[in-house]
Amino acid sequence: MSLQVGLRGKAWFQVFTGKNSPMAGDPGSVLTADAKLGEDMARFLCVVPNPEGRFPCARRAEVGLEESYTLATRIREAIEQDKNGEKRPIIAIVDVKSQAYGRREETAAIFLATATAADAYASARMKGHPVIALVMGNAISGGFLTHGYQANRILAFDDAGVVIHAMHKEAAARITLRTVAELELLGHRIAPLSYDIHDYAKLGLLHKLLHVEDPDTPSQTTVSQVQKELIDAVADARAGSRDLSNRLTSEGARGMRRVGLLARARMEEQWAKA
Amino acid sequence: MSTATFIPAFVRRQSFIELDARARAQSLLDPGSWRELVGPFDRIESPWLPEQGIAPQSDDGCVVLKGAIDGKPAVVIALEGKFQGGSMGEVSGAKMTAALDLAARDSQNGKKTAAVLLLETGGVRLQEANLGLAVIAEVMASILALREHAPVITVIAGTVGCFGGMSIAAGLSSYIVMTREARLGLNGPEVIEQESGIEEFDSSDHALIWAINGGEQRVAMGVADELVLDDVQKIAATVQRYVKAGLPQVHRSQQIALYRARIAALDTSRQIDPLSLRESWKEKAKEGVAQ
Numbered sequence A: 001m002s003l004q005v006g007l008r009g010k011a012w013f014q015v016f017t018g019k020n021s022p023m024a025g026d027p028g029s030v031l032t033a034d035a036k037l038g039e040d041m042a043r044f045l046c047v048v049p050n051p052e053g054r055f056p057c058a059r060r061a062e063v064g065l066e067e068s069y070t071l072a073t074r075i076r077e078a079i080e081q082d083k084n085g086e087k088r089p090i091i092a093i094v095d096v097k098s099q100a101y102g103r104r105e106e107t108a109a110i111f112l113a114t115a116t117a118a119d120a121y122a123s124a125r126m127k128g129h130p131v132i133a134l135v136m137g138n139a140i141s142g143g144f145l146t147h148g149y150q151a152n153r154i155l156a157f158d159d160a161g162v163v164i165h166a167m168h169k170e171a172a173a174r175i176t177l178r179t180v181a182e183l184e185l186l187g188h189r190i191a192p193l194s195y196d197i198h199d200y201a202k203l204g205l206l207h208k209l210l211h212v213e214d215p216d217t218p219s220q221t222t223v224s225q226v227q228k229e230l231i232d233a234v235a236d237a238r239a240g241s242r243d244l245s246n247r248l249t250s251e252g253a254r255g256m257r258r259v260g261l262l263a264r265a266r267m268e269e270q271w272a273k274a
Numbered sequence B: 001m002s003t004a005t006f007i008p009a010f011v012r013r014q015s016f017i018e019l020d021a022r023a024r025a026q027s028l029l030d031p032g033s034w035r036e037l038v039g040p041f042d043r044i045e046s047p048w049l050p051e052q053g054i055a056p057q058s059d060d061g062c063v064v065l066k067g068a069i070d071g072k073p074a075v076v077i078a079l080e081g082k083f084q085g086g087s088m089g090e091v092s093g094a095k096m097t098a099a100l101d102l103a104a105r106d107s108q109n110g111k112k113t114a115a116v117l118l119l120e121t122g123g124v125r126l127q128e129a130n131l132g133l134a135v136i137a138e139v140m141a142s143i144l145a146l147r148e149h150a151p152v153i154t155v156i157a158g159t160v161g162c163f164g165g166m167s168i169a170a171g172l173s174s175y176i177v178m179t180r181e182a183r184l185g186l187n188g189p190e191v192i193e194q195e196s197g198i199e200e201f202d203s204s205d206h207a208l209i210w211a212i213n214g215g216e217q218r219v220a221m222g223v224a225d226e227l228v229l230d231d232v233q234k235i236a237a238t239v240q241r242y243v244k245a246g247l248p249q250v251h252r253s254q255q256i257a258l259y260r261a262r263i264a265a266l267d268t269s270r271q272i273d274p275l276s277l278r279e280s281w282k283e284k285a286k287e288g289v290a291q
Helices: A007-017 A065-081 A103-107 A110-126 A141-146 A169-175 A180-189 A197-201 A220-239 A251-256 A258-273 B021-028 B090-108 B129-146 B165-172 B189-196 B206-213 B215-220 B232-245 B256-264 B274-281
Strands: A030-037 A040-047 A090-096 A131-140 A153-157 A163-165 A208-210 B035-037 B062-069 B072-079 B114-118 B152-156 B175-179 B226-228
Touching: A007 A030, A007 A040, A007 A090, A007 A131, A007 A220, A030 A065, A030 A220, A040 A065, A040 A220, A065 A110, A065 A141, A065 B256, A090 A110, A090 A141, A103 A110, A103 B189, A103 B206, A110 A131, A110 A141, A110 B129, A110 B165, A110 B256, A131 A141, A131 A220, A141 B129, A141 B165, A153 A197, A153 A220, A163 A197, A163 B129, A169 A180, A169 B189, A197 A208, A208 A220, A251 A258, A258 B035, A258 B090, B021 B062, B021 B072, B021 B114, B021 B232, B062 B090, B062 B232, B072 B090, B072 B232, B090 B114, B090 B129, B114 B129, B114 B232, B129 B165, B152 B165, B152 B232, B175 B215, B175 B232, B189 B206, B206 B215, B206 B274, B215 B226, B215 B274, B226 B232
Parallel strands: A040 A090, A090 A131, A131 A153, A131 A163, A153 A208, B072 B114, B114 B152, B152 B175, B175 B226
Antiparallel strands: A030 A040, B035 B062, B062 B072
């Protein structure tokens, strides 16, 4: 289990890019760098803890106002620079606690800030940039919607420190009037409720689950292994469609999202007649 | 004095908020033009709720009506705030995404089809957790795809409001219309109090909640487009105007430099006063808004 959310992401960002400081003018909580990935120059983005941050509720690798607008700025910059050329891969390293839960954030319309980042990721995807989310730690709720969930392909480490979920366990238990133990028990039976990455993988949303030795300390071997997976995912994204349809056609989706797919098919039939 | 002049228009108006999702959607489309798609008689229900001892609903709280608004092709997608707080599950999300995608397909083929989203929702349905989060990501992607061709108009009337991941979806829409009774924010007050403490946000302080999340504030600070009275005729007329206006010159979720500079200018050493923020942000951020 990762000691602090964001540190694992930071460690991998450093080995992928050889950099460990933000771009000029950016807050300390967002790292962006262009680095070689196979034949490509790729843009890597990562949200990291920043104990000195201006916003008290966004110091522990939460996605807040500055993080959202910085991600949006850096993604839009890559889109603009590549508009007449090869579209560089955009790699979101995901190890985010959540969205920032603060009053300053609500007052200053964090819903719009997060929308600008999600818009930028999706726009990059729709314009032909291969967008890959590499989930190696937490990917919770609005944090993931803002940073990673608009990707063409989602890769995740197969590790107990990886948690993809709508809400962290204690809060979800309180709100659904259950104990944490009850919630865990339910998760074993009902895959979408589970906090286990293996259950998440059953939903058909992941491109691939990666077995990585000692994920907190990237080594030469594991770095080349993950780079190769990223290169494959980039190639797969370039060969595929620019929307998220792969999440609906996967084997997992055909099993776990049968009813949703039925609703979709019925909508198509009735739309044509209406 | 006749009764008609004695009773003010405000009293005689037909309330939009008092209508359920289906009646709200119907009230916005041209009479006789619409048809409900994947309605309650299709009985496509959440497969996850019964397993948890919760009664599902035969439309999963999402109503899709295809028809015309002021003669133009449109689809209205309404979330029912009275069913599981309007939360997004596998089925309601699939209905919304499919309808948006079909509107985008028609629009690309030359039949521009606007979408109107009536959002009364707390966001992810926690009983469907990860599928709820996934469908919201898909709804967001589909809004963005449609938005290249035809406007997506979000109406938040109240009284549930629009929170969680669906507030991000609202932030991606071409226009946001709100009433004074509506609220819009990423994290509801209870969630902030629970996560960051009562000194950060006292969720029993209703005046504070409305000062921050209320429709009047969101419109006055320029992050929503229009404040309307809770009146069926007025809301329908506003929606018609935005359908007619088509796409804005720039979508708000692409105005990054403007908002990044505004965030950089904030004094974050203490809480931000909503009224002062309204003053400093009030100049219209956006051009091409239909008036």
